Amino acid sequence: MHFVIVSFDGLRPDLISPELTPNLCRLQSLGITLSKHRTIYPSETRSAFPSLVTGTTASSHGMVGNQYVDRSVTPPRFIDTSDAVLLRKLDVESGGRLMSVPTLGEILARAGRNLAVLATNTAGTTRFFHHKAEDFGHVRLSGHFREACTPEDVLAEAEALVCPLPPEPPDFQPDTAGQDWITSVFLDLIWPKYQPDVTILSYGEPDSTSHFHGTGSEVTRGIIAHCDRQFGRMLDWWEAEGRAGGVQIIAVSDHGHITGHTRASVIDSLREAGFRPGRAPAAYVDVVVVPGQVGALNLMEPTERHVARLVATITEQPWCGPVFTRARNEVDGIGPGSLGNHLVFGDHARAPDVSFSFRADDGVDPFGLGGGTFYDNDRRNGLGVHGGLHPKEISAVGIAAGTAFPAAGSISAVPSGICDFAPTVLHLLEIGRPYTMSGRVLHEVLWDPERANAAINHESLEAKLGRFRQVLRRVHVGDATYVESGAAES
Structure with missing residues (x-):
């Protein structure tokens, strides 16, 4: 075979x-x-x-x-x-x-x-x-x-x-x-x-x-x-x-x-909030903003207090979607308002201190395709993006x-x-x-009916901070778990 x-x-x-x-x-x-x-x-x-x-x-x-x-x-x-x-x-x-x-x-x-x-x-x-x-x-x-x-x-x-x-x-x-x-x-x-x-x-x-x-x-x-x-x-x-x-x-x-409809600048938002952001580690940088459609923020001093401050800052932004930090318990991340990054299988040693997706919606683009989002790059709107x-x-x-x-x-x-x-x-x-x-x-x-009857169970997990609320949806098939979607709203 x-x-x-x-x-x-x-x-x-x-x-x-x-x-x-x-x-x-x-x-x-x-x-x-x-x-x-x-x-x-x-x-x-x-x-x-x-x-x-x-x-x-x-x-x-x-x-x-x-x-x-x-x-x-x-x-x-x-x-x-x-x-x-x-x-x-x-x-x-x-x-x-x-x-x-x-x-x-x-x-x-x-x-x-x-x-x-x-x-x-x-x-x-x-x-x-x-x-x-x-x-x-x-x-x-x-x-x-x-x-x-x-x-x-x-x-x-x-x-x-x-x-x-x-x-x-x-x-x-x-x-x-x-x-x-x-x-x-x-x-x-x-x-x-x-x-x-x-x-x-x-x-x-x-x-x-x-x-x-x-x-x-x-x-x-x-x-x-x-x-x-x-x-x-x-x-x-x-x-x-x-x-x-x-x-x-x-x-x-x-x-x-999905289609990027509104440009944002994560670095500008963090700078306005008093952080010293940069695209790569440097002596003057306190948070590294890794470029891409999925947000990855790496603090030079990733204490729980600094993580909480960073989460509080980004969840106030209109561009911020679901947010994840290292786990506090089975659901929550250490930053209030965040979910544990283990829930999206993002808890490797290389994982950022704060990860997030840009806020997305179900709007229809000019080509008739559903799915739109904020994005952070130098291209015009209306183009394809992914990561979230x-x-x-x-x-x-x-x-x-x-x-x-x-x-x-x-x-x-x-x-x-x-x-x-x-x-x-x-x-x-x-x-x-x-x-x-x-x-x-x-x-x-594989047409293996004796082994194909695993139970299927859906779950929704949420976190809130002020007006910010996010929901993560997952589905379990036997021992396997799949992420279905994540969304945030204010």
């Missing part, structure tokens, strides 16, 4: 349609759609994809955001995980503990199996799919970045057979060449010659185009259709050859997008087809999440899963 996991970075499930994505719809007709599938919090790429390959949340694997402040060293340092070379350096420096738990590539290698990666995401994201590939001689190819590619002889084969590695396009230009390249390399080289036990093929779109053109724009819909056509080539191969060869095919996304707890950010694609998923054309209404794929793959390969995996085996889509 083999697996091909195909990812569409940032694709909202409600953008799948016969007109826009006929090939994803074809996969739905051949397999099972996970209709209540979700990503993790923060709903950022370089937190979510580590969850895909570790089968657990950021509280365990340690990738607490696209960027984070590393306070394990003196002085603290700012880490941008888009840098593949830096990630390799950090892994070596830490004795192989860049991620705090074993990854799918490591587990497969120890079992004598292999994982191949082909991706057009950032160099850092590509490395995260299998950050130790070079240690095991496994294939990891980027559609753009040589520094993320290994082994060199396989890259040379790919370039000779298909074409030279395409350059990364400008931010505002949809990436078509990269998607074409990784698809051709898989179909013409990686599968025919190497037949990996598990392959991750990750289209880095429509995420980038959504950020620069808007989630429902004509340009973004165009790149979604282009990625779907490339996926159609994969699906043609699978129907003609792969399925009969025991290949299971899984389509996923790492998060959705709006249901459209948390919602993700999940479709599976093959002999292991027998109910073709069906829909599963059982809640599931991005952490569930790795344990399910290992279960089907008859490889033991490590205790570190908090995700569950998706027995309900």
Whole structure:
């Protein structure tokens, strides 16, 4: 049995349609759609994809955001995980503990199996799919970045057979060449010659185009259709050859997008309240504001009193959504008005002292898509953002087809999440899963009725401070817990 996991970075499930994505719809007709599938919090790429390959949340694997402040060293340092070379350096420096738990590539290698990666995401994201590939001689190819590619002889084969590695396009230009390249390399080289036990093929779109053109724009819909056509080539191969060869095919996304409608400045708000904020640790900075759509605030002196003051300050702002700090008890955080960060699985040692989502709503954008939010970046309003707890950010694609998923054309209404794929793959390969995996085996889509009847329970948790009130909604399926949404109001 083999697996091909195909990812569409940032694709909202409600953008799948016969007109826009006929090939994803074809996969739905051949397999099972996970209709209540979700990503993790923060709903950022370089937190979510580590969850895909570790089968657990950021509280365990340690990738607490696209960027984070590393306070394990003196002085603290700012880490941008888009840098593949830096990630390799950090892994070596830490004795192989860049991620705090074993990854799918490591587990497969120890079992004598292999994982191949082909991706057009950032160099850092590509490395995260299998950050130790070079240690095991496994294939990891980027559609753009040589520094993320290994082994060199396989890259040379790919370039000779298909074409030279395409350059990364400008931010505002949809990436078509990269998607074409990784698809051709898989179909013409990686599968025919190497037949990996598990392959991750990750289209880095429509995420980038959504950020620069808007989630429902004509340009973004165009790149979604282009990625779907490339996926159609994969699906043609699978129907003609792969399925009969025991290949299971899984389509996923790492998060959705909502639309930024009102620009805010967290740094300006904190400065006006008497803090000395900055974007990186420095002698004159008392709180580091990590950039991104999910707020991460790191105090240089994270005492309970300073945390409480910081929470009180941000919860007075119109842009502030749900807020989390380290736990005081089973529900509350140490900052009055906050919830414990363990409730969103954000309590790793690298976690910020205060994390928050920007306040979101269910307003409809000019493209007819629901979900809007405050945001903090230098782009115009009307563009796609993600990272927070709006249901459209948390919602993700999940479709599976093959002999292991027998109910073709069906829909599963059982809640599931991005952490569930790795344990399910290992279960089907008859490889033991490590205790570190908090995700569950998706027995309900494996037609395993004796093990598919886990109880489903919903819960709402809230915290208040003055006029500020927030509500976090979660759902439990057996021992697994999924974050459904979070919202705040004044």
